[in-house]
Amino acid sequence: MSILLVDSYDSFTFNLKNLIEKSTGCKVYTIHNDSYTLPKDTQSLDQLISLVDSIVIGPGPGSPSNESDVGIIPYLYKHYPKIPILGICLGFQTLCLANGAHIGYLVNPIHGQVHNITLEPTSDDDDDNDDLFNGFNNTFESVRYHSIYVKDEPILNMKPLAYTYCPETNSRTLMAAKHTIHPHYGVQYHPESICSKNGDVLLKNFWNISQRYNLETKRQINNVDITRDSHILQFKPLIDQFVPSTNYDYQYKDISNNPFQNDILQICEFIKASNESRDDFLLLNSALSPGNWSIIGLPETNNSLIISHSTEEEEESNKVHLSKWGNETTTNTINLKNNESIWTFISNFMKNQFYEPIIENDHLKTCPFIGGLVGFFSYEEGQVVNFAKLKKLTTGNVPDTKLCFIERFIALSKDHSFVVSIKKNDDHWLNSFTESILRSAPLDNINKSIQSFVKQGDDLRIIKPNKQHYENAFNKCQEYLKTGDSYELCLTTPTKILIPSYIQSWEIYKNLVTKNPSPYSSYLKFSDSSLLSTSPERFISWDRVKSEMRPIKGTVRKTSSMTYEKACQLLHVPKEIGENLMIVDLIRHDLFQMLDRVEVSKLMQVEEYKTVYQLVSVIDGYFERNSDLKSKNYKGIDLLYRSLPPGSMTGAPKKRSVEILYELEQNERRGLYSGVCGYWSINDKSDWSVIIRSLFNYTDDLNSNDKLNCWRCGAGGAITVLSECESEWEEMLTKLDSVLQMFE
Structure with missing residues (x-):
């Protein structure tokens, strides 16, 4: 069982990777969002995606509307509708943008601040067998790092899941959403931050969603050694082992x-x-x-x-x-x-x-x-x-x-x-x-x-x-x-x-x-x-x-x-x-x-x-x-x-x-x-x-x-x-x- 993590050259990516591995027990493989040049590397990317159970798209600097900032991320949402994907911060914004949302710039950007996140109430007849926030309290604390936000308006095929309230503007800012048809989810906040609550629960829930979805759709996952893919980030130790000296x-x-x-x-x-x-x-x-x-x-x-x-x-x-x-x-x-x-x-x-x-x-x-x-x-x-x-x-x-x-x-x-x-x-x-x-x-x-x-x-x-x-x-x-x-x-x-x-x-x-x-x-x-x-x-x-x-x-x-x-x-x-x-x-x-x-x-x-x-x-x-x-x-x-x-x-x-x-x-x-x-x-x-x-x-x-x-x-x-x-x-x-x- 494995998860692909897409890194947008952020400085929090490996916090997220570690949290995913500890929360799910899965092996996480990481690539940069510009590792593949499309359409030239389409076949190679398709091969990699066939080897993983789901995808997590991490945070990163820049804008979801800037191709050089997001790389292959829009392609993933468009061409893999049947693969569970969780987008975080930049990954969330790109998901919403790909489905017709409008984005804007916060008057007062939020970087490194703990805010209350409030879940959107669900109705009794709502089918929430894919509930990303299962086990959460209605309000919880998490850390926000973002200047860009998804505007609070209806988005085609997207369902709002959570908001944060801004008293300065007397308005809400969207903090989480899911696609109503595809198994694509996203959160604006950073669950991997040291001061965020319930990040492990969120990722465990996403993994449960992924397993359930793959089982229901009978998706076949190839059992091949992913580490052979040269795009996977792997750091070779500088020293294999020390040699004791007699000098x-x-x-x-x-x-x-x-x-x-x-x-x-x-x-x-x-x-x-x-x-x-x-x-x-x-x-x-x-x-x-x-x-x-x-x-x-x-x-x-x-x-x-x-x-x-x-x-x-x-x-x-x-x-x-x-x-x-x-x-x-x-x-x-x-x-x-x-x-x-x-x-x-x-x-x-x-x-x-x-x-x-x-x-x-x-x-x-x-x-x-x-x-x-x-x-x-x-x-x-x-x-x-x-x-x-x-x-x-x-x-x-x-x-x-x-x-x-x-x-x-x-x-x-x-x-x-x-x-x-x-x-x-x-x-x-x-x-x-x-x-x-x-x-x-x-x-x-x-x-x-x-x-x-x-x-x-x-x-x-x-x-x-x-x-x-x-x-x-x-x-x-x-x-x-x-x-x-x-x-x-x-x-x-x-x-x-x-x-x-x-x-x-x-x-x-x-x-x-x-x-x-x-x-x-x-x-x-x-x-x-x-x-x-x-x-x-x-x-x-x-x-x-x-x-x-x-x-x-x-x-x-x-x-x-x-x-x-x-x-x-x-x-x-x-x-x-x-x-x-x-x-x-x-x-x-x-x-x-x-x-x-x-x-x-x-x-x-x-x-x-x-x-x-x-x-x-x-x-x-x-x-x-x-x-x-x-x-x-x-x-x-x-x-x-x-x-x-x-x-x-x-x-x-x-x-x-x-x-x-x-x-x-x-x-x-x-x-x-x-x-x-x-x-x-x-x-x-x-x-x-x-x-x-x-x-x-x-x-x-x-x-x-x-x-x-x-x-x-x-x-x-x-x-x-x-x-x-x-x-x-x-x-x-x-x-x-x-x-x-x-x-x-």
Whole structure:
């Protein structure tokens, strides 16, 4: 028994797929609505339809009257009248339009809002053996995402089943209907949303209708392996299985009683002084909860591997560059094949590095990092990015991936610190490095202000976003939202900070992290790029059992008069809830592409940071090792790969939103902003944060010169139909000022 699900490039499709499978026990196969070119592929499509019991047509951006938005959907309704079909949102609108209904645009579009749905009363003589709402209360709650609606007027051969009432217009909006002759049904709302009620009951009812109808009509369903059809969406795991490595030996020294009192900035100052003022370290600094461990990676000059990739090379020949720390000018260039990417490359590399040591120290064994890749992926390394029109940021190819393989590091928690090496026969270095730390003296006055470094007569200039440009982009966002091309757009703006070139990046970072401590602070300085981050947002972490994602949507500036209680009142309003809900639903979809079990363990709770209050949700995905489940084959790296760019930085649906945002942001590369940074440990544990509240610099930035280095800082926020331009502008400045306050 199987169901065909038609995807219109929506960001909620796999929530729907999972809900169908759990509600019905059926296998669901998914295709894109443009997978077939008609009439050329008619025979192939007919063959596929003959193999399934019924069809579900999912939601998607755009209009049911636009051929490029709906693809084969009208054809399905017209040419398969004897096959049970359920249309949802765009699928529902297309069903009604195909039967002569008129559509319109809502004056006030509804995106990510919970509304009451009321069933249409049925008469005693009504034949409802195909009741889609069997077992429902007369009124129930569900989530709506739509700008287009089906007008409330008689539709030939269509029977209304449910409405929602709009008090502003004193009118009803059609929420569900069925064809009076064919087994075609539709609902306008989204049963798959985390906040919708009875979605599983609805889909179970549709499945019962399908079974009953197929039995009564004696429809024959061919028993053939559908997965052979190349149109079916199937995601091949990046790693089949890890190969245990014998190249490593885990060794450590406890330095919890060091003279720096576990002050991570002091320890980094010591490392810097020990290496003739070179920044021979990569810092992942968890200054606040939920980050428990900070990692100071200690790469070895001329030995530690660096993996680099630029999307600007993909049009000619996709390449990966390998070099050594401290000598990145000498590279080994690898030309990737057509079916390869940076993701397949690093996966194949890490596949053969797997190592799980037995760690004797009870505290140190809780540290997830034991050595591995540390670095970043830019926004442009994401799945749905088109590079064709993007402007240059650098004179050379912009670094989109920079990863360093770390075998020596310092691990610090609140009260403990350890020097660790996984290199074999590394006792001499471990002992000498530990001894040098323990014999050192504390450092004084390491946190000087940035202004104290600026020489008299030199400039430090900040070029902030233009408000008129922002307003123009905001207004265009509203146009796209009202036409249904997106439900939410994360509009961002770039700021350039021109800093005298003699001011070291480490001094900038110390100021930044002191002013704005955060759970996912990072100092990652490579030869061609530097990232100074004070991000509050975890993108994804994983171990061998589960993954966790923590999207942030909804921000209130922290002032002397702003209490936690007041922030909760301001953030628990329809606009902020809608923003967060859409990203929660999007992330669930991203995880459900590969996992069978995804749970929301925290939904829209307010968290307090040094400069802001923010609305946070937590979504967990589980790698269940059951041979009957698809998730047995996937690893955390698959989730990272297929979830980028972060949904909290794009909006939903992700693909269409990314396309729109590049247009509105004038085809500027976001670069590191909106990307992710973190680590992937060789024990297959990992933690990546979204690069926000950050500064980044490219060594060959087009805006730099001999005297000034251009540092870039992005800021933005989710635009919905409930957004107001002035308040969004102010929220964007709040986020920007959390970084720029260090220059005051």
